[in-house]
Amino acid sequence: MRVDAITLKQLRALLAVAETGSLTGAADLLHQTPPTIHSQIKNLEGAVGEALLERAKDGTGFHPTTAGQEMLAAAHRIEANLSHAERQILALAEGRRGHVVLGTVSTAKYFVPRLVRLLQDRIPDVEISLRVANRSEVIQALGRGEYDLAIMGRPPRSVIHRAIPLGPHPHGIVLPPDHPLAQEDGYAPHRLMQETFLSREEGSGTRILMERFIERLGEGQSPKKVEMPSNETIKQAVLAGLGIAFLSLHTVHDELEAGRLALLRGRDLPVMRHWYLITGAADGEEVPPATQLCAREIDALSGAYLPQFKT
Template sequence: MPLRHATLHQLRIFSAVARHSSFARAAEALHLSPPTLSLQVKQLAETVGEPLFEQIGKKIFLTRAGQAVAQTCQDIEQRMERLSQELAALHGIEKGSVSIAILTTLKYTVPKVLAEFCAEHPGIEATLFVGNRETLLQRLAANTDDLYVMGQAPAHMDVMSEHFAENRLVMVAPPGHSLAGQREVPAQWLAQEPFVLREPGSGTRLTTERFFSGHGITLTNRLEVSSTEAIKQTVAGGLGLAVLSSTTVVSELALGELVQLDVQGFPLIRHWYVVCPAGKRLSAAASAFKTWLLHAKLGSPAV
């Protein structure tokens, strides 16, 4: 019988028997009855024209013909997997999934971009994780998500990164602060002011401390808070000044709950980066969202 009459079903069953070196274990793994499995292997052997297994004692071993068929099965499985990936790539922009992890600061902007992307591609399933920088770095190291959006790519990790938007950091104070309304306030005037700072390791905190250190100033840390919302409330309550991304204080400035100080050297300009592990093969859906994000109007409002 010509070899072309061998079916993928028979080859799959044979591959399982060869892998487990047992008809019984292969039947269990494939959820087939042993007689059904044995019949399929027998029919494949008849098609090949050679015995595929030989039994020595209670163990079965591949014959030379069986070894050749097993290698072919492996080649076919690999090619089928590549075909699956290629087909997924063709349809992945409309069907697929994407997992994104972002800094808490970006919860005011990226979810909107993601919603627009999903509205354009309703077949895509998206998941979004929001956390601080330390948590994102842990997830990045574990390759938990497809893409990570943060204020600075980690220098100690092998990653691919692209910056795509400005992140303007502004100085905010409670309403009625003595420096509110003054123009071009020198940094030295803030040397004795109490500050509400993000947690150690935060990109915003590092940038702020670097700026003041360059002016010979060590900030007075009145309070350390890991939540942007909590920082805004604390500053509004009069406990100190803070440096925050301008995207996070638009409403509070408009409502007069906070005021922005005109400090020389501000706003501090940073960038947002989209990051993934080096060498990571993005799915079509993830690649499409990355392109969408890179072209999104995500920059901070002019200040």
């Protein structure tokens, strides 16, 4: 048996004869001539080394031999595999399959896992890899093309293909429930400047927003700041009474709901910002279909994955 001599045209001719029972019927089905079908069958039988078709006893048509039945089974499997490949390639072209790298600032890690879970339900054949970093690192990764999409607060001025608003992003000052300022309906700016602010590292979007808030409020005064590497560390430090913190309220939703942390009320609080979905693409580079689909699905969710916080 010369497998390398078998062609798809030959197998399809065999399938057509088995379906119609005749060379003429197979020719009509495949839009070919009966001699062409006959030639394809003979060449296939020569490659296999066995007769694949035999005439019916009443002479009305053809039916497969035992060897022919084996080749028909193989031909059906090949056609099924080709159909599957066609569907997969079409899905890739339409973005229904593929791989998307989603980068997020560390503040977003409190809700992005839920977003990824929702996306798995909506586009199950698109594989999503999640990357978490601070704002400056996310922007750099977008510029290098390492992230297909990114979720952050204020959009960067560079490496933007498109910035899609996702929903509100409130920020506020949190403190221990027994802190004197927690018992007040407002605050005096000079009094707030006497507190120790527990702060994220340089490059953090929360740090940038905190410094702008203090600059507007402090009128030249600057409070003491203690830098810490993560929101979790800051929350624990606030609970321990080491200071107060300006944080995204989405990072402290559970602690506020449980009463383990309190929210400062008063002038210019909470500070309202928005979450954005950033699609990064190099100059002249098209956004892959899977990335476009993922972005559309995230947009369609309308922020359903964001913590619900009453301010």
